[in-house]
Amino acid sequence: MVCLQAEAAQKTFSKDQNLSQVVLSPKDRRVKIDTPVFELIGQSFCSIHSGDTVELELEQVYDKIVKRNRGGWCLENNQLLSWVLKTLGYNLTLLGAKVFSPENNAYADENNHLLLKVVLDGKSYIVDGGFGMVYQMWEPMELISGKDQPQTPGIFQFLEEKGTWYLEKSKRKAYIPNHSDAKPDPLQASDCRKIYTFTLEPREIEDFRAQCAYLQTSPNSIFVTKSICSLQTTDGIRALIGWKYTEIKFNFKENMDLVKTTVLPDEEVEKTLKVKFNITLDKKLQPVNAGGRSSMF
Numbered sequence: 001m002v003c004l005q006a007e008a009a010q011k012t013f014s015k016d017q018n019l020s021q022v023v024l025s026p027k028d029r030r031v032k033i034d035t036p037v038f039e040l041i042g043q044s045f046c047s048i049h050s051g052d053t054v055e056l057e058l059e060q061v062y063d064k065i066v067k068r069n070r071g072g073w074c075l076e077n078n079q080l081l082s083w084v085l086k087t088l089g090y091n092l093t094l095l096g097a098k099v100f101s102p103e104n105n106a107y108a109d110e111n112n113h114l115l116l117k118v119v120l121d122g123k124s125y126i127v128d129g130g131f132g133m134v135y136q137m138w139e140p141m142e143l144i145s146g147k148d149q150p151q152t153p154g155i156f157q158f159l160e161e162k163g164t165w166y167l168e169k170s171k172r173k174a175y176i177p178n179h180s181d182a183k184p185d186p187l188q189a190s191d192c193r194k195i196y197t198f199t200l201e202p203r204e205i206e207d208f209r210a211q212c213a214y215l216q217t218s219p220n221s222i223f224v225t226k227s228i229c230s231l232q233t234t235d236g237i238r239a240l241i242g243w244k245y246t247e248i249k250f251n252f253k254e255n256m257d258l259v260k261t262t263v264l265p266d267e268e269v270e271k272t273l274k275v276k277f278n279i280t281l282d283k284k285l286q287p288v289n290a291g292g293r294s295s296m297f
Helices: 006-010 015-021 042-048 058-067 074-087 205-215 266-277
Strands: 002-004 022-024 091-101 113-120 123-127 149-151 154-161 164-170 173-175 192-198 228-232 236-241 244-253 256-263
Touching: 058 074, 074 091, 074 113, 074 123, 074 205, 091 205, 113 192, 228 266, 236 266
Parallel strands: 173 256
Antiparallel strands: 002 022, 091 113, 091 192, 113 123, 149 154, 154 164, 164 192, 228 236, 236 244, 244 256
16 A cells, blocks of 8 residues: 655654655555564564653654554554545544454454554555554555455455455464474464454544553563564564564465474573564563463454
């Protein structure tokens, strides 16, 4: 749909200047994900664990992501992306989704994810630049039920039942060097992973204010129990969860993703943020990886 250029970080918060960062290409509807704008889900949660809070005001979101070269979670990334697309004249609607928890085998009770619906040439697409990890779509997806939509991260599919939509992804196997004897993770046993469910009821950013506070304060929130940073690269992802640093290369072998994981000592955590994610925090990060295992890969 759009390609967001890295030079956006040097722009000020004004309509005319900001739009110079956006290049429209009808032949390329992919979101350019290897830029600071799309460090996606994790950067905000590093912020939480370095004493900062996540705000929903657009100007603050713009200042953080574009001017300060930081990333954000869905409420920030997709809000900023919606502003750009609306300013460019796209027919866009904010939607709310309930994220699936493999640990609980259930979807969230409340909408805890922001996504976008864009209508273009009579077709509806879901645009999501803020889910992160291996479940991040790299291209807008046509809103059609039962159709496999292959992308670099894997094969995504929407299913619809009585007005409720479900996003799922077919998973590749993980190739982990020197770990042939590792025990399988029961949370990863299925070849198909549920991601989230949503309806087409229009939402406003204010509808997410309570969830924004909950996700960064509740002891039941994964973003409180784990410090998370993830970055989509040109061929996979990088992720830092607590002290565990992971690099994944998609489709390294036929239907297999290469997974390399390292546990970092304390002194290497902030260095890794700088070298691997181009992140320098204003305050010291306190790494956290509590609350048991989570199915983030």
